[in-house]
Amino acid sequence: MTAPLSAVSVDCPAKTNLTLHVGAPHTEWGGRHELDTIYCAVGVYDTVTATRKMPGTGFSLNLEGTHLGDLASSGSDMRRNHAVLALFALAEASGNEPDVALSIDKRIPVGAGLAGGSADAAATLLALNKLWNLDWPLARLRKVAATLGADMPFCLSGGYAHGTGFGERIEALPPNCDTVRDLTDRGFAGCLLVGAYRAELRTPEVYAAFDQIGAGEGDENHLQQAAISLHPRSGQAIEAALESGASHAFVSGSGPSVIAFVPDDKAASSVGLAWQESRTVDRIIAAQAPAVPIVHIIA
Numbered sequence: 001m002t003a004p005l006s007a008v009s010v011d012c013p014a015k016t017n018l019t020l021h022v023g024a025p026h027t028e029w030g031g032r033h034e035l036d037t038i039y040c041a042v043g044v045y046d047t048v049t050a051t052r053k054m055p056g057t058g059f060s061l062n063l064e065g066t067h068l069g070d071l072a073s074s075g076s077d078m079r080r081n082h083a084v085l086a087l088f089a090l091a092e093a094s095g096n097e098p099d100v101a102l103s104i105d106k107r108i109p110v111g112a113g114l115a116g117g118s119a120d121a122a123a124t125l126l127a128l129n130k131l132w133n134l135d136w137p138l139a140r141l142r143k144v145a146a147t148l149g150a151d152m153p154f155c156l157s158g159g160y161a162h163g164t165g166f167g168e169r170i171e172a173l174p175p176n177c178d179t180v181r182d183l184t185d186r187g188f189a190g191c192l193l194v195g196a197y198r199a200e201l202r203t204p205e206v207y208a209a210f211d212q213i214g215a216g217e218g219d220e221n222h223l224q225q226a227a228i229s230l231h232p233r234s235g236q237a238i239e240a241a242l243e244s245g246a247s248h249a250f251v252s253g254s255g256p257s258v259i260a261f262v263p264d265d266k267a268a269s270s271v272g273l274a275w276q277e278s279r280t281v282d283r284i285i286a287a288q289a290p291a292v293p294i295v296h297i298i299a
């Protein structure tokens with residue numbers, strides 16, 4: 001019998017949507033809209049470390065990172081942190097006590113349309129699946145994740161996936177399938193730049209704006225026009241990126257961050273320069289797509 005693990009950490013990538021077609025809201029989904037989306041995990045990672053604590057001492061949460069957005073305020077309620085919600089949900093589902101120290105090293109911009117909170121929740125589920133020696137299959141973890149938020153089931157596996165329902169029904173798209181080959185041929189793979197902002201957008205507000213103004217003509221992300229109506233600089237950044245060599249540029253999910261796929265280093269530097277000169281983004285993060293979660297056994 002091997003000794004129980006005492007600490008596991010997971011690097012979990014951010015999420016974007018290569019397409020995001022939005023349908024009607026459903027009351028049975030708490031007002032969430034029906035979606036048909038191609039999810040793509042991108043290589044900007046949060047790292048969640050779960051460390052076993054003495055029985056009966058409860059949970060603790062520590063946040064690291066230089067861009068914590070509204071999480072930095074002392075008023076940010078630890079018990080509402082998505083990683084803590086995931087800890088309690090899996091404790092409940094598996095009959096374990098939540099005597100775990102969670103430490104999150106945040107690199108994914110907050111409230112950005114990159115599913116940073118969902119990534120942290122997924123990382124917590126993956127870490128505890130190991131720490132508590134549950135060894136549950138992905139499908140079983142996805143059931144727990146779907147109770148926490150629409151993006152969380154996808155964040156458990158990353159890569160590319162087709163999402164339906166309110167986004168929680170996931171069909172993984174294997175690297176050698178026709179859809180992924182087509183996405184790759186069209187430039188939705190390899191190097192990309194994330195245009196990030198100090199400003200955040202609240203997802204419910206973007207969906208509410210979508211209900212008012214609908215999708216933009218030809219937009220593959222039906223929330224793009226709504227996000228830009230709330231945060232115009234995202235639209236300016238998309239134009240600047242396309243004019244300076246990006247193969248694709250769009251708002252990431254509910255925004256405000258912008259994703260620009262660039263075919264080579266020359267395009268990457270000219271898009272970066274265009275964003276700096278036009279001051280249409282606050283921060284630029286270079287990353288690769290697709291990306292997957294990485295589990296590390298610490299001790």
Ligand SMILES: C[C@](O)(CO)[C@H](O)COP(=O)(O)OP(=O)(O)OC[C@H]1O[C@@H](n2ccc(N)nc2=O)[C@H](O)[C@@H]1O
Pocket residue numbers: 017020025030031032033034035037113115118148149150151152165166167203204207253254
């Ligand atoms: C915009 C996307 O990131 C695209 O992947 C997701 O649809 C949002 O996923 P998420 O942030 O995990 O969303 P949740 O935390 O489940 O829901 C937050 C709020 O977003 C809105 N929401 C979310 C998902 C969905 N399919 N329809 C919605 O209208 C609802 O107002 C909901 O109360």
Ligand SMILES: Nc1ncnc2c1ncn2[C@@H]1O[C@H](COP(=O)(O)OP(=O)(O)OP(=O)(O)O)[C@@H](O)[C@H]1O
Pocket residue numbers: 070071080081082083104109110111112113114115116117118120121151200201203253254255
């Ligand atoms: N671990 C966490 N990381 C980031 N945000 C969190 C976390 N826990 C709770 N939150 C709250 O969730 C809100 C949304 O954060 P998040 O970064 O997930 O937004 P998002 O990237 O727009 O999500 P999505 O793309 O799924 O709509 C934040 O404003 C924050 O208050």
